[in-house]
Amino acid sequence: MITNLKSESKPGRGRPRVFDPEAALAVGQSLFHAAGYEGVGLSALTDALGIKPPSFYMAFGSKAAFFERVLERYARTEIALADILRPGRPPAEALADLLGRAARTYARDPERPGCLVLEAARGHGESESAILARRTAEGRRAQVKAFIAATHPKRAAVVTDFVSTVMSGLSASAREGMSEARLVKVAQAASASLEALLD
Template identity: 80%
Template sequence: MTTTLIADTKPGRGRPRAFDPEAALDVGQRLFHAAGYDGVGLSALTVALGIKPPSFYMAFGSKAAFFERVLERYARTEIALADVLQAGRPPAEALADLLERAARTYARDPERPGCLVLEAARGNGESESAVMARRTAEGRRAQVRVFVAATHPEVADVVTDFISTVMSGMSASAREGMGESRLLGVSRVAAESVGILLR
């Protein structure tokens, strides 16, 4: 189904129309999450966006550059770390919140289960899309590490590795059909373990 991404900038006949990049990124995010980078061809992408390939290239440069912006948007809007890892918040509480949000987010939409970033990072070896996703994932891990290190530097690395491994496993499990209640159970057991490490 084609999504309208062009809107009149001003009322009145003959006025220029403006392309909405944020709406385009939202459509792209849903497509890539459902089918993966390689599963979304440029033709399908431009049809879904309601634009022609030349307009797509003018707006985004390439499919890979568009995907990179989609990853950035996903990381900014889905389980936004800035909302969770707030300075002064007890780390055990914040990380339990992070795990619970991940469980709920990964199971929220059965047509787009799991985490777009983590699933893309598992992709085809050194493909451009997988490398970009791994870079995004590592940036998020670094944020967790810095947050934990502020109060518990001696366990920051192991806690970060544990959190990222659990989240990756929950994402894969959601892709395999594990529902929210089971993922929440996993997140809560993991949170108890994190609490022990952060005592």
């Protein structure tokens, strides 16, 4: 069981332990990334969190709602776009940084390769988890497009499509076992093409 989701009260106070939702989301992120949404049952999830199903439902509402919050956390903490796509930063430089970080992040943990959002978005047709992941992915694409449009409005759509396609390919290749070194070389080759696309 994964611990540290609850902090003990001080001796003698008699107060109950406090559940830590952020720590729970981190555990859920690890589980979903390793096994996929369908591969993580509610019992396995609550066992890992160290809580009972009623407490889980009280805290998060449903497994799907919990997954949505996990996706939000992943987007906020892994390859955080706000840190990369800073206003005033040259687009080619920022996007090359984005692709390089993606290559390294997707291959960082062999037990959780690829991008949680992109791999979930490829999921089963109109499943709830795939719809939620596609919504998150679309939000990130919109951030990329808005960044590019600030300096290259006529190129924003095609460059966004290019970057999104490369990131999707990097994620899929990481899932297939491609090494970090090879993924980084692919990201570097794609970055070299950005200059031409942004002319």
